[in-house]
Each structure stands twice: as C-alpha cells, then as structure tokens.
Amino acid sequence: MNVQKQAAWIGMDLGGTNIKFGLVLANGTIHLQKKLDSEIPFGYKYVFDKIAGYTRELIHAAGSDFVVKGFGIGVPGLIDIKNQMLVEASNFPGWKNVKIGYELEKRLDFKVSVDNDANLAALGEYKFGAGRGVTEMLMVTLGSGVGSGLILNGAIYHGSRSAAGEFGHTIIQKDGPLCACGRRGCVEAFVGKYGIQRRIKELLVDYPRSILREIEPHNITPEDIYNAAVKGDKTALLLFQEVGESLGVGLGNVANLLNLERVVIGGGISNAGELIFKPARETLAQIAFKTNFETITLVPAHLGENAGLVGSACLAMQISEKF
Amino acid sequence: MNVQKQAAWIGMDLGGTNIKFGLVLANGTIHLQKKLDSEIPFGYKYVFDKIAGYTRELIHAAGSDFVVKGFGIGVPGLIDIKNQMLVEASNFPGWKNVKIGYELEKRLDFKVSVDNDANLAALGEYKFGAGRGVTEMLMVTLGSGVGSGLILNGAIYHGSRSAAGEFGHTIIQKDGPLCACGRRGCVEAFVGKYGIQRRIKELLVDYPRSILREIEPHNITPEDIYNAAVKGDKTALLLFQEVGESLGVGLGNVANLLNLERVVIGGGISNAGELIFKPARETLAQIAFKTNFETITLVPAHLGENAGLVGSACLAMQISEKF
Numbered sequence: 174m175n176v177q178k179q180a181a182w183i184g185m186d187l188g189g190t191n192i193k194f195g196l197v198l199a200n201g202t203i204h205l206q207k208k209l210d211s212e213i214p215f216g217y218k219y220v221f222d223k224i225a226g227y228t229r230e231l232i233h234a235a236g237s238d239f240v241v242k243g244f245g246i247g248v249p250g251l252i253d254i255k256n257q258m259l260v261e262a263s264n265f266p267g268w269k270n271v272k273i274g275y276e277l278e279k280r281l282d283f284k285v286s287v288d289n290d291a292n293l294a295a296l297g298e299y300k301f302g303a304g305r306g307v308t309e310m311l312m313v314t315l316g317s318g319v320g321s322g323l324i325l326n327g328a329i330y331h332g333s334r335s336a337a338g339e340f341g342h343t344i345i346q347k348d349g350p351l352c353a354c355g356r357r358g359c360v361e362a363f364v365g366k367y368g369i370q371r372r373i374k375e376l377l378v379d380y381p382r383s384i385l386r387e388i389e390p391h392n393i394t395p396e397d398i399y400n401a402a403v404k405g406d407k408t409a410l411l412l413f414q415e416v417g418e419s420l421g422v423g424l425g426n427v428a429n430l431l432n433l434e435r436v437v438i439g440g441g442i443s444n445a446g447e448l449i450f451k452p453a454r455e456t457l458a459q460i461a462f463k464t465n466f467e468t469i470t471l472v473p474a475h476l477g478e479n480a481g482l483v484g485s486a487c488l489a490m491q492i493s494e495k496f
Numbered sequence: 497m498n499v500q501k502q503a504a505w506i507g508m509d510l511g512g513t514n515i516k517f518g519l520v521l522a523n524g525t526i527h528l529q530k531k532l533d534s535e536i537p538f539g540y541k542y543v544f545d546k547i548a549g550y551t552r553e554l555i556h557a558a559g560s561d562f563v564v565k566g567f568g569i570g571v572p573g574l575i576d577i578k579n580q581m582l583v584e585a586s587n588f589p590g591w592k593n594v595k596i597g598y599e600l601e602k603r604l605d606f607k608v609s610v611d612n613d614a615n616l617a618a619l620g621e622y623k624f625g626a627g628r629g630v631t632e633m634l635m636v637t638l639g640s641g642v643g644s645g646l647i648l649n650g651a652i653y654h655g656s657r658s659a660a661g662e663f664g665h666t667i668i669q670k671d672g673p674l675c676a677c678g679r680r681g682c683v684e685a686f687v688g689k690y691g692i693q694r695r696i697k698e699l700l701v702d703y704p705r706s707i708l709r710e711i712e713p714h715n716i717t718p719e720d721i722y723n724a725a726v727k728g729d730k731t732a733l734l735l736f737q738e739v740g741e742s743l744g745v746g747l748g749n750v751a752n753l754l755n756l757e758r759v760v761i762g763g764g765i766s767n768a769g770e771l772i773f774k775p776a777r778e779t780l781a782q783i784a785f786k787t788n789f790e791t792i793t794l795v796p797a798h799l800g801e802n803a804g805l806v807g808s809a810c811l812a813m814q815i816s817e818k819f
Contacts, residue, residue: 251787260787309656323753325648332755333632336787339752344783345670346681347745356783358669422670429662430646430750432655460667460679464574464583464659 178240182493183228183283184486185246186290189213189264192224193478196235197486201301203479205235213264217271225280244283245489246273247290247481254335257287286492290481291338292329295322297484298437302475307434311427312474313340313420315442315449318353319361325431341365345422363419364449366442369395372415376408383408395442402448413448420449421456428461428469439474446473501563505816506551506606507809508569509613512536512587515547516801519558520809524624526802528558536587540594548603566606566812569596570613570804577658580610609815613804614661615652618645620807621760625798630757634750635797636663636743638765638772641676642684648754664688668745686742687772689765692718695738699731706731718765725771736771743772744779751784751792762797769796 181204185194188211195206209227212220232241250262257274259265277285288296295304295312304310308327314320319341323330330337341361342354349358353367362368374390377383384406388397401409424436443449450471458466476483504527508517511534518529532550535543555564573585580597582588600608611619618627618635627633631650637643642664646653653660664684665677672681676690685691697713700706707729711720724732747759766772773794781789799806 307656325653330648330754332788333630333757333791334755334787336785336791337753337755339785339788342752342785343749344668344745347668347742419670422667426666426749427753429665430660430753431653432657432660434656462659462662462665464657465655465662468656468659 179238180242181235181239182242182486182489183231183244184482184484184489185224185244186293186481186485187211187220187224187246187248188290189249189262193482194224194228194231195479195482195486196231196239196241197483199490201483201487203483204239205231206479206482207231213268214266217268217273217276221273221276221280224277228281241283243489243493244277244281244285245293245485245487245492246277246285246287247293247485247488248273248287249290252287252289252335254288254331257285259287284489284492286488288329288485288488289322289335289338291320292322292331293484293488294320294439294476294480295324295338295437295484296329296487297476297480297482298439298474299324299327300487301483302480303437303472304435309431309433310435310437311340311424311431311433312437312439312480313424314440314474315364315438316440317366319365320440323431340423340427343423343426345419345426360419360423364416364423364442366395369398369412369416369442373398373408373412376412380408380411385409395445399445399448402445410448413445414452416442416445417449417452418456421453422460424453424469424471425457425460428457428465432465433469436469436471437474438471439477439480443473502561503565504558504562505565505809505812506554506567507805507807507812508547508567509616509804509808510534510543510547510569510571511613512572512585516805517547517551517554518802518805518809519554519562519564520806522813524620524806524810526806527562528554529802529805530554536591537589540591540596540599544596544599544603547600551604564606566816567600567604567608568616568808568810568812568815569600569608569610570616570808570811571596571610572613575610575612575658577611577654580608582610607812607815609811611652611808611811612645612658612661614643615645615654616807616811617643617762617799617803618647618661618760618807619652619810620799620803620805621762621797622647623810624806625803626760626795627758632754632756633758633760634663634747634754634756635760635762635803636747637763637797638687638761639763640689642688643763646754663746663750666746666749668742668749683742683746687739687746687765689718692721692735692739692765696721696731696735699735703731703734708732718768722768722771725768733771736768737775739765739768740772740775741779744776745783747776747792747794748780748783751780751788755788756792759792759794760797761794762800762803766796
C-alpha cells in the first residue's frame with residue numbers, strides 16, 4: 174500500500190539554558206516536541222553531536238508517516254546570514270564564528286537554516302500566530318531583556334549585517350534611568366524586568382501602604398506586582414500604567430518611522446495583559462501620526478514559548494520551498 | 497541620417513511654494529532645469545494644466561536629441577501609492593484625494609509616477625548621490641522641519657500605508673521640550689529650526705557674552721548661529737554640539753532598530769557640517785551596538801536642493817524599466 178507521507182520540518186530554539194525543538198507540520202502545528210539542557214559551555218561540537226542524536230530520535234519517534242524536509246534553528250546572537258554562522262552570542266561563551274549551518278548539515282541529512290532567535294519568534298508569529306494577515310510587523314518579547322524582531326514587506330528584516338531589531342535599546346529618554354546595557358533611557362530600562370524592579374522600589378518610597386511592602390524590595394518580581402495589581406494595589410497598577418506608557422512611546426516611534434500594521438507582544442511580563450496594553454495603546458494614539466496609528470494594532474502573542482520553535486521551522490519551510 | 501536619441505526622464509518636485517523640474521539623463525545628470533511658482537491655492541486642475549504646458553515647453557527646449565521615457569513627481573504629503581493619489585498634504589489646502597498620476601497622464605503623453613517628496617529625495621541620493629553603493633539608508637533633511645526617507649533592501653520603504661519615514665517625530669526625551677507637532681521631545685524639537693531657536697534663547701541667558709546677543713532673540717537664524725560659531729563663539733559652538741548629540745541619539749535608535757549602512761544628511765541646517773556631524777557621530781558611537789555602529793556611515797548629502805527632482809526622475813526610470 175502506498176501511503177502519502179506528510180511533510181514536516183524540524184524547528185529548534187537553541188537557548189543559553191535549554192534546547193526546545195520539535196517536528197512542525199505545514200499548518201504550523203507542533204506534532205512532537207522535546208526539551209533538553211543546552212550545555213553550551215561544553216562547546217559546539219559536543220552540543221551539535223547531541224542535537225544530531227536527539228533529532229534522529231525525534232524523527233524515529235514520529236514514525237514513518239512523516240518526511241522531514243528541513244531543519245531550522247534559532248540562536249540568541251549575531252548571525253552572519255550569508256554564511257549561516259553564529260558570529261557571537263553573549264550567553265554562549267567560547268562560541269565565536271561557529272558555522273552552525275555547515276556543522277549541523279555534516280551531522281544530519283537535510284538542509285539546515287539558521288537565524289537569530291528573536292527574528293524567528295517574529296517569523297513564527299507572523300506565519301502562524303498573532304501576525305497573520307499583515308506584512309509589516311514588530312514582535313516584542315518582554316522579559317529580563319526586551320527582545321524584538323521585525324517583519325517588513327512580509328519577510329524578516331535583517332538590516333545590513335543582520336543586527337537589526339534592537340527595539341529594546343532604542344532611547345526614549347536620553348537623560349533617563351540607566352539600562353542594563355549601559356545606555357540611559359532605553360525602552361528596556363522602563364519596561365524590562367530590571368527596569369520594573371528599579372521603578373517599583375522608587376514607587377514604594379512614595380506609597381508605603383502598598384501590599385508589595387511585605388516583600389523584600391530586591392526580591393519583588395513582575396509576577397508579584399501583577400498579583401498585587403489584580404488585588405487592586407494602587408502602586409502596582411501605577412507601575413503597569415507607567416510601563417505601558419513607556420512601551421507606547423517606543424512603539425509610537427517605530428510606528429512613525431515604519432508605519433507598521435501590527436505589534437505582537439510576548440514574554441513573561443506581557444502576561445500583565447491589558448494592564449500594560451491599554452496605556453500602551455493610549456500613548457501610541459497620542460504619539461503616532463493619524464495614519465500611522467490607524468494602521469497599527471497592538472496584540473498579545475499567540476504562540477507563547479513556542480514562537481521560536483515554530484519560527485525556526487517556518488524558516489526551514491521557506492528554504493525548502495526554494496528547492 | 498538615423499541618430500540614436502538619448503533617453504531622458506522628467507523629474508518634478510512639487511512644493512508648497514515652488515515647482516522644481518527638469519530633464520534628467522540615465523546617469524542622473526540634469527540636462528535642463530526650471531523653477532516655477534506652484535500656486536497651490538488655485539487648485540489642482542489649474543496647477544496640472546500649467547505643469548503640462550511647461551513640461552511640453554521643457555521638452556521642446558531640450559530639442560529632438562532626447563526621448564522622454566517617463567515623468568516622476570514628488571509631493572510633500574501622504575501618498576496612496578497604489579492609486580498614485582495624494583491623500584492630503586498640510587501645505588496643500590484643498591488638495592484631498594487628488595489622483596495625481598491619473599490627472600497628469602490625462603494631460604501628458606507618458607507614464608507618470610508619484611511618491612512622497614522626502615522618499616524621492618532619499619531615492620535620488622541613493623541612486624546618484626551620497627547613498628550610492630549601499631542598500632540600507634536613511635536620508636534626513638534638516639530644515640524648519642526634519643524630513644526623512646528610508647531606503648531598505650535597495651528600495652523606498654513605504655510601510656503599510658506609505659506613512660513611514662517620520663524620523664523627525666521619533667521621541668528621544670519623553671518629557672522633553674515641546675515640538676511644533678504638539679508632541680514632546682521629538683528629534684525635531686532638538687535639531688529642527690524652531691528647536692534650535694528655542695534652545696539658543698535659553699543658552700543666551702547663561703552666556704551673556706555671546707556675540708549672538710547683538711541680534712534680537714526672535715530673529716536669530718541657524719545661519720547667524722553658524723556665522724557666530726565660525727568666529728569661535730562658545731554659545732554657538734555649544735548649540736551645534738547639542739544639536740549633533742541629539743541627532744546622534746535619534747540616529748543611534750534607527751541604527752539599532754534597522755542596522756543601516758548609511759545616513760545622508762541634507763537641508764539648510766546641515767550646512768553647519770562637522771559642527772553637527774562630529775558630535776552626532778560620537779553620540780552614535782556610544783548609542784549604537786558595536787556591529788550597528790561599524791556598519792553605518794554618516795555623510796552629507798550630495799545633490800543639495802535637487803535631490804527631490806533627481807529622485808523623482810529615478811522613480812520614473814524604475815517604472816519605465818518595468819515596461
């Protein structure tokens with residue numbers, strides 16, 4: 174009996190701590206998924222041998238109904254797209270100028286495609302998530318850092334040397350608070366985890382009745398602030414109002430510069446949802462020109478933690494379509 | 497005798513005050529050039545009839561050695577590219593939803609192409625000026641306002657509804673000085689003509705010995721400040737230092753977001769040259785990430801007042817290449 178095999182692509186999100194990977198189907202669904210420690214300090218040869226082994230296991234586990242058409246991988250660093258090479262990554266000590274495409278293709282039997290993880294998360298949301306139906310999109314991930322990826326004219330926008338997309342380190346207050354990056358007044362200094370922790374300490378001086386005072390100031394997390402906000406704590410609500418406003422200024426700048434259609438917001442801090450989104454939209458409305466505001470919508474991400482994995486598979490799909 | 501005619505394109509910069517137009521050759525040189533009053537308040541029918549007449553005169557004056565292959569026109573407003581229509585323009589009262597392409601093609605015998613004037617100035621510099629040889633470029637025009645146009649992947653970047661390119665109204669200090677647009681802390685509020693005039697008044701309070709004190713504060717122009725700076729006036733030098741630094745913050749943001757290769761700076765205020773460019777580059781070096789800074793160069797415009805005219809002809813060239 175001649176059964177038609179279903180096309181599938183491997184998507185892999187290679188982080189500093191974990192490797193998330195899976196078999197993704199043409200409609201964007203993840204058929205099988207696995208998580209491993211990434212063990213970056215052991216060096217790339219060790220990591221790629223391990224990846225090759227687990228990839229074969231994954232394909233085996235999927236069974237004979239699938240034919241793997243390609244392998245996409247996202248890495249949190251500067252990628253030389255032409256050479257499919259990781260130039261450097263701050264969380265990958267010792268990994269300099271690693272030809273990821275070449276190294277993985279040596280170990281596996283299919284075409285491997287590499288890009289920056291934030292770009293691929295944007296691509297995932299664009300193809301199968303909250304960015305469907307538009308061609309001009311910014312994906313912002315609010316976490317410890319503020320990551321971002323740009324889709325322009327329906328494709329990842331890399332810039333001249335694949336270093337585009339640093340929305341988190343665009344400056345909205347040139348004499349503003351210090352950012353983890355050393356600059357002053359970056360978007361991240363207002364809406365990233367550390368910026369939030371800095372600001373809540375300041376606010377608690379003025380608002381001694383906040384229930385957040387029960388927590389040691391250095392240990393207050395965005396989740397704590399969210400929980401307090403849900404209980405109606407005014408300080409927590411004010412914090413998210415400010416975070417949303419600052420995000421809105423940064424997004425207003427991008428809206429005016431690029432006339433985008435959609436901003437997709439993900440990452441842990443985005444779980445505060447409308448507490449952030451509402452003031453962000455209101456500020457965006459004030460800052461963006463009329464047409465630029467009318468064009469843009471600000472929505473939560475759909476794919477959650479899997480955006481990078483699905484996006485990596487999307488990259489592999491795009492490449493395999495060319496052959 | 498069968499003489500090969502030379503291809504030429506009409507480029508036109510339709511401003512609120514003047515119409516600049518000319519016959520542009522394939523190498524970007526302007527063969528013939530003319531300037532008229534634009535007389536916008538007389539309405540678009542009057543203006544287009546006039547344009548058609550003067551265009552025929554121009555072609556006649558050029559003689560029979562040229563064959564006109566197309567007509568490009570730039571307008572300082574929001575353009576609906578698909579319909580080649582001017583949606584609105586703040587300096588063109590009464591001109592709403594004017595189908596410029598259609599109206600001019602009715603009156604002339606060649607294909608007409610329309611775009612925003614700042615986009616076309618960028619295209620002109622990109623093809624035949626200071627942007628040659630790169631594919632990712634921002635053109636900034638420093639004047640009363642701060643205009644800009646983006647070239648990404650070697651083409652004008654329009655964004656979703658052709659409203660991209662408002663670099664002048666990206667915010668670098670969210671609680672900063674009021675901009676003419678009503679926002680606070682826009683790049684234009686620091687580096688545009690009115691921002692400069694506001695700031696020099698402030699500085700003169702602290703620097704009573706400046707030679708600029710001889711001029712009535714409201715009448716001080718950027719040219720006056722430049723002339724004082726050339727004479728070594730410390731207040732004037734400080735002003736340009738600040739202007740350059742603010743410009744550098746704005747450009748650092750764009751460098752980090754888009755990883756551009758070149759920024760081309762034109763407009764009257766850019767005549768201050770290195771007085772602005774040097775602090776701008778120094779600030780850019782501090783703000784842009786290493787790769788983003790290494791990629792980018794900041795240079796003066798080459799085409800001066802003719803960038804829009806040449807760029808309009810470039811647009812016509814691109815369109816005629818398609819047919």
